[in-house]
Amino acid sequence: MSDALPTFADVEAAARRIAPFAVRTPLLEAPALSERLGTRAFVKPEMLQKTGSFKFRGATYRISMIPENERKNGVVAFSSGNHAQGVAAAARMFGIPATIVMPADAPRAKLEGTRSFGATIITYDRRKEDREAIAANVVAESGATLVRPFDDAGIVAGQGTIGLEIAEDLNRLGLKNGIVTVPCGGGGISSGIALALSGAAPGMKVVAVEPEDYDGMTRSLRAGAREGAPGHAASIADSLMAPLPGVITFGVAKNYLKGALAISDPELERAVAHAFFKLKLVVEPGGSAGLAALLAGKVPVSGDAVVAVLTGGNVDFDVFARCLQSY
């Protein structure tokens, strides 16, 4: 894997490549949020993307880059669930076998979703086993291509296509300046969107939002170099439990992100409930981090538009019900 950083042209190339396959999600007005923030607010609903999360974009672009003669060896990925489903669905689309390494305690919705796309699943114990080592074994034995969850220029460019769509829709509405809040695990989608907007709507500033105790991007931006968070706490945001940004994602983020901050589980729960009652959208706890930061008043809003990217909606109903009780 090259450590070269993706460019704006890479995001444009990704957009052309995935256009026939991915859902072009709409930018939705969010009246209750607008009223609360005193400015025009929108959500970008990536739970409406194929597989129920944005991960399908990066996976589709990255897999489309695998040379023809290597495709028969398959792909392998490790993921708590959304990247797993994205890779499984994209691989099936290209007729490539997929093996996915998933924690045994991943949400049922994500395990079942991944299985439904025809992938072979290897489960592991999150506390005792090393998922990267398991994936490396599969690569050594089969010659499969490893599709990393975030630290890959193709993945970052693929997730960045969301930024191009946001820019296009805001431009049509005559809106140019403001804030975009994006959930952040390893930093693939937040760095990708920041890169895309730097070219397509430079007045829109991107803020990454992480769970407390997994706020590696916040710490790294402050330190000016990659710095891990403790990453010990339980978090309701299963999709964001990456304590350290990647080499590539941090390389992009430090050039283009406006900032990063952390939010708590109760703030995430309230955002899931807000999405149910006010937006009529099903968002998973981690997918609501950007919205949660806005609802908690943690992001100073400025300009003429605020956009919360809702990254996914793959949540088990018991967890969802618990969030709704917090409202």
Add this chain to the structure above:
Amino acid sequence: MSDALPTFADVEAAARRIAPFAVRTPLLEAPALSERLGTRAFVKPEMLQKTGSFKFRGATYRISMIPENERKNGVVAFSSGNHAQGVAAAARMFGIPATIVMPADAPRAKLEGTRSFGATIITYDRRKEDREAIAANVVAESGATLVRPFDDAGIVAGQGTIGLEIAEDLNRLGLKNGIVTVPCGGGGISSGIALALSGAAPGMKVVAVEPEDYDGMTRSLRAGAREGAPGHAASIADSLMAPLPGVITFGVAKNYLKGALAISDPELERAVAHAFFKLKLVVEPGGSAGLAALLAGKVPVSGDAVVAVLTGGNVDFDVFARCLQSY
């Protein structure tokens, strides 16, 4: 009120009038439904409309038609909740006072929503009192304009704007022939969409879907004249409990609807759950009737596209949770 039937030109006029106010909802691909039906399937998500249901469209158009000198007297409406919120929000937008007559046992989400738009609410006992008489009293005392829930040419034309948008989006995708399923209470939205598609996409046939025991449209189409259903059963579809289509809605429906059919509460519950797990959308039981009929295999599909109109998402969480348990 005139009994003149609305025309296709009225729907086009409504679309121009409400464009600055209403959300232009997207047509969303529904991959799980496509797989199940063996044809390309979409949903039209009107829970993403302002007030959480399509009723904002008709209310906005109808209220915009009230002459300037009558506006100060206000508007009055009776409704179990979605029309209530549509009228309240549209009236506030035009600076007109609104009085809404609602059953005391309406869903909390709908009572609170209506109140949040600044309307005066009069509650009544669904079993003992006559809501039309209560509304007529308000009209007599105040000179307010009655905004009927469905049996009004302006309301039908306003709801029909959904059909124009469906036609536009299908046309962009090169799809011309197929089925559109639409929930049906008094018939405002189903007749409006059928009227719109008769002009904008005549290859798309509209099927109205009603709760069992409230299947007045099904009975009326069969009889060739308005015929009421018993309307005694409890139904989970609070928004569709109208046992008899209107004079105007049936007048349009008998010319343009392909057909109508009834579905059961368990079928509605499964559709609400399908929308949660597969579409990541929050739909209320009545709003899922069109989807429910497709999932239950009750609508023969043909052509190259199937569209389920999801009419609203204003549901209390206890009812929602009960639906999800059925999955």
